[in-house]
Amino acid sequence: MSSPPRVRFAPAPTGFLHVGSARSALFNWLHARHHGGTFVLRIEDTNTELVQPEFYDAITGPLQWLGLDIDEGPYYQSQRLQLYADAIARLLASGDAYFCDCTRVAIDARLAELAGRAGYDGFCRDRQVADGPDVVVRFRVPDSGSTVIDDIIRGHVSFAHAELEDFVIRRSNDTPVFLVANAVDDADMAITHVIRGEDLLNTTPKVQLLWTALGYGEPPRYAHLPLLVGDDRKKLSKRKQAVALADFQRAGYLPEAMANYLSLLGWGPPDDIEIRPMTEIIELFTLEAVHKAPAFFDMKKLDHVNATYIRALPVDDFIERCEPWLTNEAPWPADSYVPEIFAELAPAIQEKAHTLADVPAFVDWLFLADPPIDDDSWRKAMVEGRAAPEMIDGVLARLDHVEWTADAMYALVSEVGEANGLKLGKAQAPIRVAVAGRTVGLPLFESIVLLPRGEVRRRLVAARTRLD
RNA sequence: GCCCCCAUCGUCCAGCGGCCUAGGACGCCGGCCUUUCACGCCGGUAACACGGGUUCGAAUCCCGUUGGGGGUGCCA
Numbered sequence: 001m002s003s004p005p006r007v008r009f010a011p012a013p014t015g016f017l018h019v020g021s022a023r024s025a026l027f028n029w030l031h032a033r034h035h036g037g038t039f040v041l042r043i044e045d046t047n048t049e050l051v052q053p054e055f056y057d058a059i060t061g062p063l064q065w066l067g068l069d070i071d072e073g074p075y076y077q078s079q080r081l082q083l084y085a086d087a088i089a090r091l092l093a094s095g096d097a098y099f100c101d102c103t104r105v106a107i108d109a110r111l112a113e114l115a116g117r118a119g120y121d122g123f124c125r126d127r128q129v130a131d132g133p134d135v136v137v138r139f140r141v142p143d144s145g146s147t148v149i150d151d152i153i154r155g156h157v158s159f160a161h162a163e164l165e166d167f168v169i170r171r172s173n174d175t176p177v178f179l180v181a182n183a184v185d186d187a188d189m190a191i192t193h194v195i196r197g198e199d200l201l202n203t204t205p206k207v208q209l210l211w212t213a214l215g216y217g218e219p220p221r222y223a224h225l226p227l228l229v230g231d232d233r234k235k236l237s238k239r240k241q242a243v244a245l246a247d248f249q250r251a252g253y254l255p256e257a258m259a260n261y262l263s264l265l266g267w268g269p270p271d272d273i274e275i276r277p278m279t280e281i282i283e284l285f286t287l288e289a290v291h292k293a294p295a296f297f298d299m300k301k302l303d304h305v306n307a308t309y310i311r312a313l314p315v316d317d318f319i320e321r322c323e324p325w326l327t328n329e330a331p332w333p334a335d336s337y338v339p340e341i342f343a344e345l346a347p348a349i350q351e352k353a354h355t356l357a358d359v360p361a362f363v364d365w366l367f368l369a370d371p372p373i374d375d376d377s378w379r380k381a382m383v384e385g386r387a388a389p390e391m392i393d394g395v396l397a398r399l400d401h402v403e404w405t406a407d408a409m410y411a412l413v414s415e416v417g418e419a420n421g422l423k424l425g426k427a428q429a430p431i432r433v434a435v436a437g438r439t440v441g442l443p444l445f446e447s448i449v450l451l452p453r454g455e456v457r458r459r460l461v462a463a464r465t466r467l468d
Numbered sequence: 469g470c471c472c473c474c475a476u477c478g479u480c481c482a483g484c485g486g487c488c489u490a491g492g493a494c495g496c497c498g499g500c501c502u503u504u505c506a507c508g509c510c511g512g513u514a515a516c517a518c519g520g521g522u523u524c525g526a527a528u529c530c531c532g533u534u535g536g537g538g539g540u541g542c543c544a
Contacts, residue, residue, distance in 0.1 A: 012544045044544065104541080118470065118540055136542055154473070163471055163540095171542040178544055202472060202539040226474080233536065261480095264493090268481035272492045291481080294537060298479055301494040311507075352506045381504095410503075424503050432504065440505040 005037035005192040008073075009063075010182075012044045013055035016244035017062040019297065020197060020228045020236050023262045027225055028195045029068040030263065030285040040189060041073035046181050048078065049173075062245040065255050067278065075189070077181045084176035087184050087214055088137055088169060096213040097169060099131050100124035100138045119165030137170035139210065147205040152193075152223040152287045159205040167206055179203060183210040191220045195287065198224045198294075199235065223287045226266045227294045236297055252325065252356030253302065257309040261302045265295040275308050307354040319346050322359050331360055332367035341366055341450045348442050365436040366450060373463075377439040381429040382467060387420040388430040392464045394419065395431060396457065404453055406445040413445070434463030 009025040011017065032039040043059065045051045060074065077084075091097035102123055110121055120138065129135060141164045149157045169180045186194065186207075201224045211219050228236045236243050248258055256278065264274055269284045310318065319342065326337060342363060349362045365371035382388045394416035402408050417427025432444050435456055441447075448456060 010544090014544075047543065050543065157472070159472075165540090168542050173542080175542085177542070182544095197538095198473065199538055200544080203544085224473085227538070229537080235538075264480065266481090268492090270482085272482065274481075274493060293474055295481090296479055298494070301480065304494055307506090348506095354506095413503080428503050438504090442505090444503060446503095
């Protein structure tokens with residue numbers, strides 16, 4: 001354990017990279033970085049029937065976005081098939097594996113009579129079946145004894161061989177099952193630590209058995225991470241929305257916030273400071289400190305972490321990161337967007353936005369010819385609020401003579417409010433709704449003077465008209 | 469069914485035999501600040517699943533129960 005660790009993240013390209021997978025990747029990466037080790041990416045694509053080419057990029061893209069730089073690979077198992085075939089041949093030769101031509105239906109029929117058993121009954125163990133089409137290779141699990149996994153997170157986990165079936169290691173289409181590829185590659189790539197989700201814990205003794213039969217010597221250390229669960233306390237599933245890492249990117253989460261939050265699921269820094277730079281997390285992270293219980297993926301907390309990161313961004317950086325939401329994704333026509341106006345307001349927006357996707361809603365009224373007026377806001381400020389018509393009339397009366405600055409507007413609205421017995425908080429509401437369309441938003445006077453005076457007048461008049 | 473794992477506030481983490489009348493964070497509820505909403509600050513709510521042991525002493529160790537999850541495929 002004195003030499004630097006070599007870890008691997010080994011996803012199958014069968015879908016978009018899931019947050020749970022991303023968390024596994026992160027923990028592997030953290031372990032490697034903490035110990036100055038190597039982070040290897042290996043694509044587990046032995047099952048050609050399930051693999052979809054478009055998902056290869058769906059792995060490396062999000063990893064890169066998250067900031068998990070890869071030291072080695074990607075290795076593709078589909079390009080290493082000969083290695084696995086050789087290993088299987090060796091197992092066949094040594095008698096640790098055998099051919100089987102049973103169909104699932106036949107197996108199930110036999111199993112139905114031996115109540116309580118599942119999997120495979122060992123029917124072909126000594127039938128000397130010859131290789132051929134529709135023939136698989138199975139591993140001969142020892143009848144007695146057990147395999148013990150010394151898991152860094154879970155301690156010793158024991159599996160009785162009697163509970164393990166003679167599992168398939170080569171499919172009838174001649175492709176190896178991931179268990180073989182796992183053992184072969186982990187040995188070949190000199191992997192020292194296998195860090196992955198707890199859902200793989202049950203497959204570990206099988207890989208271990210293969211490892212031993214292949215004579216690989218000292219196996220890697222295992223660390224099975226607690227699963228990430230959703231509202232229903234069940235493993236985060238692809239069925240639900242927003243479990244792909246790319247969805248979070250699209251929803252306006254910063255990669256560093258995402259990585260920071262993910263590091264907090266199943267682990268916590270010893271000093272309780274949760275939001276901090278990745279360099280510090282690397283320094284503090286250890287697998288030994290990862291705990292065992294499943295972790296709920298809490299969007300509320302993610303939002304909080306994200307908002308904290310957004311606020312901490314240098315304003316120029318913030319503006320740059322908002323770019324996609326201000327252009328391609330923006331709700332306004334491209335030619336009406338004025339970068340200078342946005343830049344002026346950016347610091348205030350940083351204070352309020354929880355995600356980058358929230359950003360356009362703060363400024364859309366500045367770039368839209370006719371911003372929509374929110375019904376609830378209208379009701380609250382114009383109908384239920386006191387003196388809305390008086391406020392608008394009062395402001396309108398002096399609008400053309402006021403200096404077009406935030407301070408002057410502040411004074412104007414304050415005075416008109418006072419004349420109507422309203423404090424500023426109440427007084428500004430009708431003006432805000434008339435001009436910006438909502439009761440909530442940026443500091444009003446600072447932002448309203450960014451609109452031409454004539455446009456503000458037009459909106460006030462329109463609101464006043466609607467009020468009658 | 470069988471195998472494996474897990475069990476501290478609603479949620480995420482602290483706690484690894486005495487410092488715990490259980491700590492922090494998110495959320496939630498009050499209050500302050502205030503140009504709305506946020507931010508910030510102050511305060512509050514709220515947990516050791518249960519039952520047996522072991523021990524002078526248990527959230528911490530052991531056993532059981534209950535509950536949850538995962539796996540039981542020619543997916544990974």
